[in-house]
Amino acid sequence: MASASADRWNIGKLAVAILILANCACAEFFTWQDRFVNPRRPQEQKLYANLDRLFSYWCQGGDSVFLRFENFTGRDKGYISTIYYRGVFTAFPARVLVADPSTPLFSLTQILDANQVPSGQWLRRHDVGVVVTIRLQNGLLLFSLSWPRETGTQQRSQFLLDQSGGQSLGHS
Amino acid sequence: MTSSAAFWCALYLGMLLVVGYGVVVWLATDRSRLEIFGQAACLGPAVTGWWLIAWSLLGHAPSLASVSALCGLACVSLLCAGLFRRRGTVAPALGHGALLWIQIVTLLAVLGGAGLVGRDALIAPTDEWDAFVTWQLKAKVLAIQPLAPRPDYFSNKNLSYSHLRYPILYPMICAGAMAVIGSDKTGLEKSPALLLYLGMAAAVFGGLRRMRGGRIACWATILFCTLPRLTQLGGTGTAEMALIAFFVCSLDNLLLWNQRGRSEALILCALFCGALCWTKNEGLAMAAVNMVLVFLAGETRPLWRRSIATAAFASIVAAIYLTWPIYTRGLPRTDEDYASLLTVPDVVHHLDRVPVVMRALLAGTVYVPHWSLFWPTLVVLQLFAIKWGRNRAVIILWSAIILQAAVIVAAYCVVTIWDVKELLAVSGDRMLLHLTPPAAFLIGLLWPDRQATQIH
Numbered sequence: 010m011a012s013a014s015a016d017r018w019n020i021g022k023l024a025v026a027i028l029i030l031a032n033c034a035c036a037e038f039f040t041w042q043d044r045f046v047n048p049r050r051p052q053e054q055k056l057y058a059n060l061d062r063l064f065s066y067w068c069q070g071g072d073s074v075f076l077r078f079e080n081f082t083g084r085d086k087g088y089i090s091t092i093y094y095r096g097v098f099t100a101f102p103a104r105v106l107v108a109d110p111s112t113p114l115f116s117l118t119q120i121l122d123a124n125q126v127p128s129g130q131w132l133r134r135h136d137v138g139v140v141v142t143i144r145l146q147n148g149l150l151l152f153s154l155s156w157p158r159e160t161g162t163q164q165r166s167q168f169l170l171d172q173s174g175g176q177s178l179g180h181s
Numbered sequence: 182m183t184s185s186a187a188f189w190c191a192l193y194l195g196m197l198l199v200v201g202y203g204v205v206v207w208l209a210t211d212r213s214r215l216e217i218f219g220q221a222a223c224l225g226p227a228v229t230g231w232w233l234i235a236w237s238l239l240g241h242a243p244s245l246a247s248v249s250a251l252c253g254l255a256c257v258s259l260l261c262a263g264l265f266r267r268r269g270t271v272a273p274a275l276g277h278g279a280l281l282w283i284q285i286v287t288l289l290a291v292l293g294g295a296g297l298v299g300r301d302a303l304i305a306p307t308d309e310w311d312a313f314v315t316w317q318l319k320a321k322v323l324a325i326q327p328l329a330p331r332p333d334y335f336s337n338k339n340l341s342y343s344h345l346r347y348p349i350l351y352p353m354i355c356a357g358a359m360a361v362i363g364s365d366k367t368g369l370e371k372s373p374a375l376l377l378y379l380g381m382a383a384a385v386f387g388g389l390r391r392m393r394g395g396r397i398a399c400w401a402t403i404l405f406c407t408l409p410r411l412t413q414l415g416g417t418g419t420a421e422m423a424l425i426a427f428f429v430c431s432l433d434n435l436l437l438w439n440q441r442g443r444s445e446a447l448i449l450c451a452l453f454c455g456a457l458c459w460t461k462n463e464g465l466a467m468a469a470v471n472m473v474l475v476f477l478a479g480e481t482r483p484l485w486r487r488s489i490a491t492a493a494f495a496s497i498v499a500a501i502y503l504t505w506p507i508y509t510r511g512l513p514r515t516d517e518d519y520a521s522l523l524t525v526p527d528v529v530h531h532l533d534r535v536p537v538v539m540r541a542l543l544a545g546t547v548y549v550p551h552w553s554l555f556w557p558t559l560v561v562l563q564l565f566a567i568k569w570g571r572n573r574a575v576i577i578l579w580s581a582i583i584l585q586a587a588v589i590v591a592a593y594c595v596v597t598i599w600d601v602k603e604l605l606a607v608s609g610d611r612m613l614l615h616l617t618p619p620a621a622f623l624i625g626l627l628w629p630d631r632q633a634t635q636i637h
Contacts, residue, residue, distance in 0.1 A: 098313040
């Protein structure tokens with residue numbers, strides 16, 4: 010009787026051990042999948058890496074950058090906050106502006122409402138070295154640059170990023 | 182990661198550990214070496230963060246010199262402890278010791294989790310949304326600019342999205358890493374998360390081994406430390422790892438206070454609760470819950486003694502935390518103004534959210550890719566261990582889960598300005614993560630064991 014009870018107890022322990030190990034393996038598997046298989050992550054990482062490169066380049070002199078968003082609709086509006094927030098993080102201590110610094114920006118709607126074309130005087134007052142106009146055209150993010158301090162506001166350069174965040178497609 | 186960066190990173194983590202030992206050596210005299218390591222690995226970053234905040238308030242940004250000075254003080258403390266302190270008697274662990282193969286499996290599971298956390302903390306760039314939007318942006322600010330005079334960041338309303346008034350302990354710990362390792366070594370500033378993960382694992386294991394024996398401690402540690410959501414978020418640069426590690430250590434000390442009534446455990450618990458308050462707003466709720474539990478824990482002691490213990494606990498936490506509300510008092514309130522939403526009409530108006538929130542959180546507990554079988558295991562164990570329902574430690578831990586869950590539901594129902602379903606989708610998993618530390622201890626306490634059936 011005692012032996013049968015001990016057997017049952019041992020089988021129970023074995024079952025629990027197998028359950029825990031299965032649980033452990035499943036936990037490691039899901040984390041691994043999230044890190045290396047989830048297709049969203051590589052896309053995000055590429056987009057962030059490209060944005061980091063661009064913002065580091067634009068802000069290397071320490072001047073502020075003004076971002077102007079055009080032509081973003083529906084779900085694509087999400088790119089606005091992604092680009093702005095990532096830009097602020099990468100460029101710091103240089104400033105990335107989308108609106109007057111006195112405007113509270115807490116959500117995408119607030120960014121969109123406040124993102125107006127600034128005057129030359131405003132740009133000078135806030136030490137803006139580069140104005141980047143960002144458009145979404147045919148599924149591509151298009152970055153147009155102008156330097157307000159040099160002979161007015163002239164477009165000089167364009168960078169293209171595909172929406173998956175892949176390689177920068179080229180610049181002119 | 183270059184070899185030079187690896188050296189400075191290892192040095193910083195070593196200094197954090199030494200600082201932790203410098204404090205814990207006076208307050209954890211009757212613990213096993215592993216438990217002391219766990220407490221030191223979690224307290225070291227917190228104390229270093231407070232030290233750097235104090236220096237920053239005096240006008241000095243974090244630097245290698247300031248971290249080294251604190252490390253030097255910790256070494257003096259260790260030396261004095263070696264000379265003057267009498268080591269307490271470590272109570273023998275209860276129940277079964279773990280078999281070798283179980284110990285090896287536990288070690289592999291924890292190392293596996295540490296590998297996943299370490300990969301994100303040491304190698305991967307900062308690409309978690311919350312990390313670069315809030316925590317690591319603050320770390321960059323604090324690494325460059327001291328808190329006095331107040332940096333422009335705190336009054337720049339454009340950056341309201343980064344929660345200007347959020348507490349800054351974890352960003353300051355990361356800023357310390359930037360100061361020691363070099364701010365150009367982007368990514369390594371997240372490295373303290375690895376130390377916190379290892380400390381958390383050691384604290385859970387050490388605490389449960391003390392209460393239920395090595396074998397049960399192994400199983401519960403495996404279940405907790407391989408939680409997918411924990412290893413997925415731990416090293417990404419958000420404050421979750423710090424919050425969970427501090428909560429684990431505060432509960433471990435709370436249970437020891439309940440078990441032995443040692444004031445050192447209560448002081449350590451209060452220190453970790455102070456760290457919780459400085460880490461996230463949710464940490465304030467955790468500290469408040471812990472304060473209630475300190476009062477509950479002394480059930481067998483006279484009311485006056487429990488009241489004094491609770492008051493002392495609250496005083497320590499308040500003394501640690503009050504600097505931050507004073508510092509942020511004059512800042513513009515541009516993000517969620519929770520207090521202003523706590524009015525009777527608002528509360529009544531949002532009561533219909535309760536079932537939505539409850540359903541979402543309960544459904545979340547059985548989502549295997551985030552929680553594996555952690556939550557179902559807890560429920561099954563509780564059903565099999567109804568007879569232990571009156572055990573004080575079990576009551577304390579269930580109270581921690583229920584009170585914390587009530588705060589979470591209240592926050593979603595009453596004070597959020599966002600669409601609740603949208604908010605639940607992006608943050609519900611983190612809220613459940615905050616409930617895992619008491620659940621992990623409960624799993625250990627409720628685990629059936631034929632020989633060691635008594636829960637201590």
